[in-house]
Structures are given as structure tokens and as C-alpha cells.
Amino acid sequence: xxxxxxxxxxxxxxxxxxxxxxxxxxxxxxxxxxxxxxxxxxxxxxxxxxxxxxxxxxxxxxxxxxxxxxxxxxxxxxxxxxxxxxxxxxxxxxxxxxxxxxxxxxxxxxxxxxxxxxxxxxxxxxxxxxxxxxxxxxxxxxxxxxxxxxxxxxxxxxxxxxxxxxxxxxxxxxxxxxxxxxxxxxxxxxxxxxxxxxxxxxxxxxxxxxxxxxxxxxxxxxxxxxxxxxxxxxxxxxxxxxxxxxxxxxxxxxxxxxxxxxxxxxxxxxxxxxxxxxxxxxxxxxxxxxxxxxxxxxxxxxxxxxxxxxxxxxxxxxxxxxxxxxxxxxxxxxxxxxxxxxxxxxxxxxxxxxxxxxxxxxxxxxxxxxxxxxxxxxxxxxxxxxxxxxxxxxxxxxxxxxxxxxxxxxxxxxxxxxxxxx
Numbered sequence: 339x340x341x342x343x344x345x346x347x348x349x350x351x352x353x354x355x356x357x358x359x360x361x362x363x364x365x366x367x368x369x370x371x372x373x374x375x376x377x378x379x380x381x382x383x384x385x386x387x388x389x390x391x392x393x394x395x396x397x398x399x400x401x402x403x404x405x406x407x408x409x410x411x412x413x414x415x416x417x418x419x420x421x422x423x424x425x426x427x428x429x430x431x432x433x434x435x436x437x438x439x440x441x442x443x444x445x446x447x448x449x450x451x452x453x454x455x456x457x458x459x460x461x462x463x464x465x466x467x468x469x470x471x472x473x474x475x476x477x478x479x480x481x482x483x484x485x486x487x488x489x490x491x492x493x494x495x496x497x498x499x500x501x502x503x504x505x506x507x508x509x510x511x512x513x514x515x516x517x518x519x520x521x522x523x524x525x526x527x528x529x530x531x532x533x534x535x536x537x538x539x540x541x542x543x544x545x546x547x548x549x550x551x552x553x554x555x556x557x558x559x560x561x562x563x564x565x566x567x568x569x570x571x572x573x574x575x576x577x578x579x580x581x582x583x584x585x586x587x588x589x590x591x592x593x594x595x596x597x598x599x600x601x602x603x604x605x606x607x608x609x610x611x612x613x614x615x616x617x618x619x620x621x622x623x624x625x626x627x628x629x630x631x632x633x634x635x636x637x638x639x640x641x642x643x644x645x646x647x648x649x650x651x652x653x654x655x656x657x658x659x660x661x662x663x664x665x666x667x668x669x670x671x672x673x674x675x676x677x678x679x680x681x682x683x684x685x686x687x688x689x690x691x692x693x694x695x696x697x698x699x700x701x702x703x704x705x706x707x708x709x710x711x712x713x714x715x716x717x718x719x720x721x722x723x724x725x726x727x728x729x730x731x732x733x734x735x736x737x738x739x740x741x742x743x744x745x746x747x748x749x750x751x752x753x754x755x756x757x758x759x760x
Contacts, residue, residue, distance in 0.1 A: 339440050339443060340436055340439050340440055340443070342436075343432040343433075343435070343436055346419070346435065346436055346439050347418075347419065349439070350419060350458050350461070350462075353456075353457060353458040353461065354458055356455060356456075356457040356458065357457070358457070358459075358483070359457055360483070360484070360487035360488065361487050362487065362489070362491060362492055363454065364449065364454050364455075364456045364457070364460050365456070365460045365463060365464065365489045365492045366492055367449060367452075367454055368442075368445055368446070368449060368456050368460060368461070368464045369464055369467065369492060371445035371448065371449070372441075372442060372445060372464060372468055375464075375467045375468045375470070375471035376467040376471075376492055376493035377493070377494075378471040379409070379467065379470045379471055379474075379476075379477050379493070380475070380476045380477070380496055381409075381470070381476065381477040381478065381479050381493060381495055381496065382397065382476070382477070382478050382479065382495055382496060382497045382498075382499060382603060383479050383481065383490065383491070383493070383495040383497075383498050383499065383525045384478060384479065384480050384481065384499045384501065385481040385484070385485040385488070385498075385499070385500050385501070385522050385525045386481075386499070386500050386501030386502050386503065386522065386535065387501070387502055387503055387504040387505075387518070387522075387648065387650055387651075388501065388502055388504065388592070388648065388650050388651045388654065389501035389502055389535065389592060389595065389596045389599075390480045390481065390501055391412065391480065391628055391631065392588060392592075392593060392596040392597075392626075392628050392631055393499060393501055393596045393599050393600050393603075394410060394412070394478045394480050395626050395628045396596060396597050396600035396601075396622075396623045396626050397478055397600045397603055397604065398410050398424075398426070398478055399622040399623065399625070399626050400600065400601075400604055400614070400618070400619035400622045400623055401476060401604075401607075401612075401614075402426050402427075402622070403618045403619065403621070403622040404612075404613065404614050404615055404618055404619065405613075406474075406475045406476055406612075407425060407426060407473070407474040407475045407476075408425070408426055408474055408475070408476055408477070408478065409423075409424070409425055409466075409469070409470040409473060409474035409476070409477035409478070410423075410424040410425075410477070410478050410480075411423060411424075411463070411466040411470075411477065411478070411479045411480055411490070412424065412480050413459070413480050413481070413482040413490075414482075414746050414747065414750075415750075416629060416630055416645075416746060416747075416749065416750030416753065417429065417750065417754075419435065419462070420432060420435050422462050422466060423435070423462075423465065423466045423469055425469075425473050425474055430469060434469070435465070438465045438468055438469060439465070441468065442461065442464060442465060442468065446461060457489075459482055459489050460489050463482075463489045463490055463492075466479075467492075467493070476496075476612075479493070479495075481525065484518075484521035484522060484524070485500075485521050485522040485523065485524040485525040486520070486521045486522075486523070486524020486525070487521065487524065488521075488524075488525075491524055491525055494527055494529075494530065495525070495527060495530045496530055496607075496610065497530055497531055497532075497533065497603055497606055497607070498525045498526050498527060498530050498531070498532045498533070499532070499533045499534075499599060499603060500522050500523070500525070500532065500533070500534045500535070500537075500545065501534075501535045501595075501596065501599060502535045502536065502537065502595075502650070503515060503518055503519045503522055503537055503538075503541040504518075504648065504649070504650035505518065505648070505649065505650070505679070514540075515538065515540045515541050516540050516541070516544055518541075519537075519540065519541040519544035519545060520544055520548075522545075523544055523545050523547075523548035523549075524548075526545070526548045526549055526552050526554065527552060527554070528552045528553055528554055529554065530554060531554055531555045531556070531557060531606055532545070532549050532554060532555070532556045532557070533556075533557045533559075533599055533602050533603055533606070534556060534557070534558050534559065534599075535559045535595050535596075535598075535599055536558075536559050536560055536595065537558070542558070557578075557602055557606070559595060559598055559599060559602075562578060562602075563575070563576065563577045563578065563598060563601070563602045563605075564576045564598075565594050565595070565597070565598040567591065567594040570585065571585050571586040571587070571589060571594075572585050573585060573586050573594055573597060573624075575597070575598055575601050577601060577602055577605045578605065579605065580601075580605055580608075580616055582601060582616055582619075582620045583620075584620040584621070584623060584624040585624050586623070586624060586626075587624065587625060587626065587627055588626060588627060588628065588631065588632065589632055589658055589661075589662055590632060590654060590655075590657065590658035590661070591654070591657060591658075591661075592654040592657075592658070593631075597623050597626075600623060601616075601619070601623070604616070604619055629753060630643050630644065630645045630746060630749045630750065630753060631644060631645065632644045632655070632658055633753070635753060635756050635757060636733070636756065638736060638737070639732065639735040639736065639737050639738040639739070639740055640738065640739045640740065641732060641733075641740045641741075641742065641756065642739075642740070642741050642742070643741075643742050643743070643749050643752060643753055643756075644658075644741065644742075644743045644749070645743070645744075645745070645746035645749045646683075646743045646744065647674065647675070647678065647744060647745050647746055648678060648679065648683070649679055649682045649683055649686065652683050652686045652687070652743070653686065655743055656686060656687075656690065659690075659741065663739055666739045667692050667738060667739065668690075668691045668692060668739045668740075668741060669691055669692055669693045669694075669695070669732075669738065669739065669740050669741070670687065670690075670691040670693070670694055670695070670740070670741045670742070670743065671695045671697060671722075671725075671728055671729075671732070671740070671741070671742045671743075672684075672687065672694065672695070672696055672697070672710070672742075672743055672744045673696070673697045673698055673699050673704065673705070673710075673725060673744045673745060673748040674704075674705055674710075674744040674745045674748070675701070675703040675704060675705060675745050675747075676703060676704065676705035676706075676709060677703060678705075678745075680705060680709070680710065680713050681713045684710065684713050684714040684715075684716070685715075687714075687716065688714065688715055688716045689716055689717060689718070691718070691741070692718060693718045693719075693720065694714065694716045694718055694719045694720070695719075695720055695721075695722050695728055696710040696711055696714065696719060696720070696721050696722070697721070697722045697723065697724070697725040697728050698710075698723065698725065699725050699745075699747070699748045699751055700751075701745075701747055701748075704745070704747075704748070707721045707722070707723055708721075725748070725751070725752070726755060729742075729752060729755055729756060730759075733756065733759065
């Protein structure tokens with residue numbers, strides 16, 4: 339049993355050695371030992387290669403402003419263990435997290451003895467469901483990786499959302515779009531309508547096949563609901579019954595798509611009997627911001643953080659940079675996991691900035707600077723082995739535009755450091 343939060347952190351560090359182990363046997367066993375708390379909640383399941391976090395944030399803010407208490411499960415966290423679990427805007431406290439750990443610990447030990455040792459993420463997921471079973475009116479559950487064999491795929495949602503499908507985590511999800519779509523489609527359940535973002539033909543056919551198998555409806559962006567984005571982030575959305583005009587604070591075409599998906603989810607919730615003022619929802623969505631998603635963390639100099647951790651995310655990031663900073667003298671700092679498509683991401687960055695600084699960070703999956711340097715053909719590339727010193731150099735500048743991108747784990751470290759030291 340645990341008496342301090344430091345003991346909890348040490349315990350979770352020991353579970354990291356179990357790594358990533360797709361499959362649902364362990365999480366279902368753990369939840370069963372806890373009395374199946376996932377059956378006590380009303381929840382939306384959100385999967386997709388990119389856009390999950392923003393979509394969840396839009397829905398959460400819209401529901402909260404309409405008077406609902408909203409549980410949110412996030413993966414990955416950028417603020418540590420407790421950053422996976424929120425009620426509205428409040429991260430679960432250390433004491434509550436410790437209390438839940440003590441409640442779940444005997445079940446973990448039993449499973450360890452059964453040679454079904456639950457992983458770090460499986461335990462955190464079970465903690466989330468246990469917390470939401472006693473807190474909140476509705477929960478938003480963000481999938482960790484994929485969908486079909488993802489740890490979070492252990493409950494019956496009221497709505498399923500697939501934001502988009504692109505290549506990422508190919509070691510686990512498959513090499514082709516069809517294979518990855520099959521994994522994402524695993525969150526589709528009977529009696530739960532599905533909302534999708536824009537999908538290519540191959541992905542769409544996989545999703546539709548799964549939905550037909552489950553005898554559930556699919557609502558597709560660009561076919562069943564629509565948006566128009568005008569100057570200054572002006573945003574017009576049209577659903578099956580409702581139309582909204584608002585202005586987004588989160589910049590980029592991809593954020594208009596994420597907001598569109600969120601509004602479609604709200605329309606379906608309204609159809610299910612949830613009391614929703616779409617005027618309030620529109621205002622809440624307009625005001626939404628999300629840490630680490632094209633986030634301005636300094637104005638002198640301008641420093642912008644963005645967790646573009648795969649090629650699809652990088653394309654959205656670069657499009658947003660070009661749209662908002664087309665003529666500025668721009669510099670970029672990049673670090674990423676070694677199991678990502680580094681060559682393609684670095685090719686996307688090639689010669690688009692006045693300088694490209696490549697660094698690394700303390701994580702077993704982090705790519706080393708030499709690997710990044712060799713993979714890049716940028717004429718203005720350079721290495722900085724110490725990411726903290728690289729940040730310090732940027733902070734000391736009095737002017738200029740500096741973008742920091744790559745792994746969300748890296749972005750979380752950078753964000754904490756800058757906000758503490760700026």
C-alpha cells in the first residue's frame with residue numbers, strides 16, 4: 339500500500355518495464371476485479387491518428403459551459419501521472435490518485451500472481467474509469483494507440499469518434515492505411531453512432547464495413563456535416579439540423595476540422611436527450627485552447643510549441659506556420675521518438691526555416707541527435723545535445739520567431755521548463 343505520492347510514482351516507474359502490450363485481456367480482468375466501473379459511466383470514445391486531444395477539449399468545454407460535469411481521460415499526459423485524468427478543467431489531485439491506487443493495488447498484486455501483470459497504462463486506464471464512476475455526468479475517453487486492441491477499448495460508448503487516419507505506430511497498427519483503419523474501427527460498437535473526420539477512400543470503406551457489421555450509423559465530415567473557414571479563424575458549421583457561426587482561437591485548418599467533429603458529437607448528444615445550448619457551446623468552442631498545440635508560451639521572443647509527432651501532424655503544423663507566419667525569419671527546434679518516421683518528418687521540415695536545431699531528451703525511445711542529423715538534408719541544420727541549453731539560448735533572444743516541435747513527451751518537458759524559467 340502507498341502512503342505518499344512519491345511511492346506511487348516509484349511504483350509506476352517499475353511498471354514501465356512491462357512496455358506496450360496491446361490486448362484487452364488484462365484490462366478486462368482488472369476492471370472485473372474492481373466491479374466493472376466502466377459499466378457505470380456514460381462516455382464518448384475518441385480515436386484517430388491526430389486531433390484527438392483538441393476534439394476532446396472542444397467537447398469538454400461545450401458540455402461544461404452547459405452545466406455538465408465532464409470527466410476526461412487523456413493519453414499521453416503532458417503533466418505526469420495525474421495529467422491523464424480530469425474533471426472539467428481540474429486535474430485529479432495527488433491525494434485522490436493515491437487513494438485510488440490503494441484501492442486498486444490488491445487487484446494488481448492478484449493479477450501479478452496470475453501472470454497477468456497489468457502495464458502502467460492499463461492501471462492508469464482502470465484508475466480513470468474508477469474515478470469517473472463516482473465523478474461526473476459524462477466522460478470523454480481518448481484512445482492511447484489504435485483502437486481495436488487499445489487498453490481504452492473496454493467499454494460501451496454512447497458515441498464513437500475517429501478523427502482521422504494516417505500512418506503512425508506502424509509497428510503495432512500495420513503498414514497500410516487499411517490495416518490502421520481496421521485497428522481504429524475497433525472502437526465502433528452497436529447502438530453507438532460513429533463520427534469521422536475526412537478519410538481517404540481506403541480508410542472510409544474499412545470504417546463503413548465495420549459500422550455496417552455493427553448496424554450503426556456513420557456521420558462523415560464533408561458528407562453529413564460541413565464547415566467553412568474564413569479569414570481570422572471565422573468558422574461556420576452546418577450539421578444535420580443546426581448551424582453555428584463562431585471564431586476559433588486555435589489556429590489552423592485542422593482545428594476547424596476538429597471543432598466540426600466536436601459539434602457533430604454535441605448534436606448527437608442533443609438528439610439523445612442532453613440539454614445543450616448551441617449558442618453557449620459555440621462560445622465555449624471559440625474560447626478553447628490546448629497546451630502544446632500551436633501554443634504561444636512566450637511573446638519576447640515569440641516561442642510556439644506544437645506536438646507534431648508524426649508526418650500527418652507535421653503537415654498540419656507546417657501548414658499552420660505558413661498560413662500565420664509566411665514572411666518571418668523562423669527557427670525551429672526538433673526532437674522525436676526514434677520509432678517514428680524520422681526521415682519523412684525531417685524531409686517535411688527541410689529548408690523551411692532559417693535554422694533547424696536537432697536535439698534529444700531523456701526518454702528510452704528518444705532519437706539521438708546523430709541519428710536526426712544523419713537523416714536530415716537541411717542546409718541549415720545543427721546539433722544541440724543539451725535541450726535545456728538550447729531552450730536557454732532561445733529564451734535569451736529579445737526578438738524572433740522560434741518553433742519547438744516533435745514528440746509530445748519532449749513538448750511537455752519544454753513547456754514545463756519555459757513556463758518555470760521565462
